[in-house]
Amino acid sequence: MNPDVPAPPRRRRILPALVCAALCFASAVGFQVGADRARAADHGSSVLYLPNEHLLRHATAGLNTVIADILWLHCIQYIAIENREARNFTWLETMVLTTVRLDPHFKDAFRYGAMFLSALKADAEASTRLLCIGIPDNPRAWELSYELGMNYLMNRRNEPDARRYAAYYLGMSASTGLASEFVATVAARLQGESNLDSVEEDMWRNMLESPDKVLRELAERKLQEMQIREILPVLNQAAAEYHKLTGHWPETLDDLKRVKIVDKDPPDPLGGHYFFGPDGKALNTTLLDNEKKLQQGVLEQVVRDYQDKHDRWPDTLDALVKEGLLKAIPANPYPGQAWKYDPAAGTVE
Amino acid sequence: MRVLAVAGNTFREAVRDKVLYVLLFFAIIVILGSRALGWISVGQDLKIVKDFCLASMSVFGALIAIFVGTSLLYKEIDKKTLYTIISQPMHRYEFVLGKYFGLVALLALALGSMSALSTAYIFVLGGKLNLVFFQAALLNFWKLLVVTALAVLLSALTSPILGAIIVFCCFVFGHATGVFLDLPPQFNGTFTKHFFEVIYYCVPNLDNFNLHSEAANDIPVSLAYTAWALAYGTAYSAVLLIMACLAFEGKDL
Amino acid sequence: MAAIVTRALSKTYKVIGKAAVRSLRGLDLEIAENEVFGFVGRNGAGKTTTIKLLCGLIHPSSGGASLFGEDIRLREARRLVGYMPEQPYFYEYLTPRETLTFYGRLRGLSAAQRQAQWDRVAGLLELEDIADRRIRGFSKGMRQRVGFAVALVGDPPLLILDEPMSGLDPIGRRMIREAILRLRDEGKTIFFSSHVLSDVEELCDRIGMLVEGRLVHHGRVDELPGRRMKEVEVSAEGLDGAAAATLVARSAGHRQIDQVHLFRVADLENANALAAEILAAGGRIRELQPVRESLDDFFARIQQKEAAK
Incomplete structure (x- = not known):
């Protein structure tokens, strides 16, 4: 009996185990490549993210x-x-x-x-x-x-x-x-x-x-807005008749009612009212308010961009055009009204 | 046989330690979470339920794998229960594998139940499930095989707390290995790029197993991809397990 | 064939950043089959290290050992040994029956064999009444019995027991002691460590003694070299007062209990002389008993000697 004779069994096992581990690792890398390819095939080209x-x-x-x-x-x-x-x-x-x-x-x-x-x-x-x-x-x-x-x-x-x-x-x-x-x-x-x-x-x-x-x-609101938009051409036609009749453009619906071209107020389910521009074009406050809100949002966003760049509010809205941030100042949708700009707060009214 | 005996015992230990109560938390989180969020969403109740189911499976499975896994061998050494086991006529690696497979069996039971609960819940809500949901659940489980193997390796090397921290970091980081490939274009052709590429293939890539987005939105995933990911998980777990066995083989108890 | 052979078996614990601890230094030991061997030494002397080496829990730094000719590093060697650690720990959530089933499976026993093992071991250690309670609530003695039972699973020819009787009450000790003697009669070899010398003295055929990782003594209990006869006690009766007074003056010590006189003299020579005088004075010898140095005294002396080296 000599216990020193057999090689330590632990040593004998380590080498094959390491070889096994290396093989498994190599296959893991291979499978990763395969998985990446398969995923790319599944999704087409990927979008370049920030x-x-x-x-x-x-x-x-x-x-x-x-x-x-x-x-x-x-x-x-x-x-x-x-x-x-x-x-x-x-x-x-x-x-x-x-x-x-x-x-x-x-x-x-x-x-x-x-x-x-x-x-x-x-x-x-x-x-x-x-x-x-x-x-x-x-x-x-x-x-x-x-x-x-x-x-x-x-x-x-x-x-x-x-x-x-x-x-x-x-x-x-x-x-x-x-x-x-x-x-x-x-x-x-x-x-x-x-x-x-x-x-x-x-x-x-x-x-x-x-x-x-x-x-x-x-959807409901959008449909209601569409209803309003469908009424506007009818009113335009009425205004043209009024012009033919009186020689000048109407200002309010009451003008049309007086000459019996229109007998009742056209509906605005969103609570606005109709009126006429200086050229007799029919307008609706609901639509104009929407438009105004949007334009106002755009303007204020550009004003904020200006502030980010210069660390101060622009003196006038024209400064935005000069700076190249806007091609032109969008018109206030209400005819005859101009934007009120507050250079101290950077707000547009 | 001996591996099975150890595995069975590990499974029984975890069950008697009431680890499966985690299923209760799973159910609560999924039902409450998806209900609470679902009512304000735009027609998205079912997507949110599926997201919650899959994410909870991933998280609770990982919690089991990390906390049970990292103390798996250490506890046996610390409590000396190992003495009478290692002195039996068995190889030490049989013990390590037994412990591993015991925990894997537990995870299989836990994830299987979670999948069944999710399926039932989604059916109750009137949704239907596609194959991709089960692919995602299967890959979730396979991800946990890798995490468990890593936890077992660390439990042969360090204390459970340090091990849990390391495995947790690996879990989080394993989902982010993609950053090594998504380098900004100025790295093209540099040594750094190749270096990061090598690292990408070395660290476990757990994002391979993340099909949550596809599953919740019913985007089909090819079986080829699933097979690659499964093979990857198996191979990587094998690497970690062999290392765990080697580490444990030479250990003085 | 010898049950245990160790050749220059050594173990040095190395922990990074700390000084290496040489727990066992060149242990040469041979233990015959069907022998009860007691392994004694103080805490930290290397008893547990030796046992762990023999059971494959740790790997020798140098040297080697074999059990019935099988290298201890091989799995086959461990099939031949049943091991009970000092304070055995088991899965707390299992019952003794489940525990023994588990170890039976680890040994590769079939269900029928496991049942046979259970019947044998449970009978020997009186486990039946606690068979289906979880170990979690067990007392020290119950755990020790389960530990012993685990060592017996698979009927290994060699039993290695680490401090089998420490912390047990007298009834528990007796149960373990009787079990050891019964197993010896069945032909098992038993290797156990202890620091309770009376147990060793009573049970062992031979003992080995470790001091700081070195085997300093090794031999039959009654043949330990240097274990001296301290004195001889002569007990006599029927002496009158005067004769007794003369004899007291001649002896090294004297006590009187009722009519019985106990004289202590240095050696057998003096004892014989004293006995002759007692008889001559009309007394009667009741008993003549050599008083040996106790094992405790013996070990204390050896330890002091070793420490002095």
Whole structure:
């Protein structure tokens, strides 16, 4: 008996174990490469993210989707509050972008985020940008290309090629085969019909069916605004008749009533009233207030940009044009009224 | 056989230590959390429920893996229960593997129950589940295999508290390995870029197992990807387990 | 074949940043089959280190050992040994029956074999009445019995027991002692450490003594070199007062209990002389008993000697 004779069994096992570990590790690296490729194949090319937002997603330890949910809910509350109050929606785009970067397949955040950006903040470009991030990652989500098409159709309709883009994206949406018949119908109607209003109306009516309260309210309001817009040409015609009759343009509805061209006030479900501009153009305070709010928001945003750059408020609004921040000061939608700018507070009235 | 005996005992210990109460917390968090948030959302109740289910599976599974895993071997050494076991005619690696598989069985039970609860809850809410949800749940479990292997390795080397801290950091950081590849373009062609690339392949990449976004939004994930990720998890766990066995083999108890 | 053979077995604990501790230095030991071997020494002398080495819990720094010819580093060696650690710890949430089943499975026993083992061991250690209670609530004595039971699972020919009787009440000690003797009669080899010398003296065929990691004595209990006869006690009766007074003057010590006189003299020579005088004085010898140095005294002397070196 000599216990020193057998080689220590521990030593004998270490080498094969290390070889095994090395092999497993090598295959792990190989599998990682495979997984990366497979994931790239699943999602197409990835969107170039801003580095800091990318870091945010990495730092969530797998909780990215839950954080995205919470952020999105916060975003919706923000929209509800802003919609009632300031209607500036300053942070809307940032919030939506962060949400979708945390959860790149959150198609409702893309869709409704884009809708809110264009319909509420009137920032059709931001809306387009958002959808352009979402579409490559979610090629099967018909809602996103549909929304992008509608965005061109409704909010960017004055741009050249808007109809062409709209038709392209609506076609893309229909081609996923997942969209409702409604989308295909709209895409087909775009070829023939010139009346985009009825297309828009159909879209909002479609949304009235939505199970969500915020969306239903939005659609309802948009339909009411469309009603008002449909009344305006009727009033314009009445004003022309009045002009023929009296030789001057009416100022209020009462002028028309007096000569019996109109017998009762046209309705404004949103509580505004109608009047006439100096050239006899019919106007509505609800629409003008909306427009004014939007323009005011744009102006104040640019004023804040100026302040960020120069660390002081601009002396006049013209300074913004001189600085190149604006091409021109947008006109106050109320005819004959000018913006009241307060250089001490940087606010526009 | 011996591995099974140790595994069975580890499983029984965890069950008798009431580790599975975590399922109760899971149910509470999922139901309360998704209910509380769901009512203000825009048609998103089901997405939020799915997100909560998957994220809670990941978090509670990781908690079990970290806290039970890092004390797995250490507790046996510390309480000297190991003395009578190692002096039995068995290899030490059989003990390590037994402990590991015991905990894995527990995790399988826990995650299986969580998946079943989630499925039932989502059906009750009137939702339906696609294959990708179960792919995500399976990959969640596979992620925990890697985390558990790391925890077992550390429990052979350090105290449970230090081990838990390290594994927790690895868990958080393991989801962020992508930063090593997403370098700003000015790094292109530099040594730093290659260095970070090497690191990317060395550290465990837990984001491979994160299909939460796809699962909650019903984006199909290819079976090829799932297979790669499963293979990756298996291989990486094997590396960590072999290292754990080696570390434990030479240890004086 | 010898049950345990160690050759220059040494263990040095190295902890980074601390001085190395040489727990065991060149232990050479041979223990025959069916022997009861007592391993004694103070706390920290290296008894537990030796036992852990033999059971494969730690790896020798140098030297080697074998059990029935199997290298201790091999799994096969551990099949031959049943080990009970000092203060055995078990999974608190198991019952003794489950514990023994678990260890039976680790030893690769079939269900029928496990049942047979349980019947044997439970009978020996009276486990039946606590079989299905969780160990969590057990007293020290109950735990010790379970520990012993675990060592017996699989019927190994060698039992290594670390302080099997420490902290037990007299009934518990007797149970362990009787179990050891019964196992010896069954042909087992038993190696146990203790610092309770009376147990060692009573149970062991041979003992080994460790001082600071070195084996300083090794041999039969009754043959330990240098274990001296301290004195001889002569007990007598039927002596009258005068004769007794003369004899008291001649002896090293004297006590009287009723009519019995106890004389102490230095050695057998003196004892014989004294006995002759007692008989001559008309007395009667009741008993003549050599008083040996107790093991405690013996070890204290050895330790002092070693410390002085």
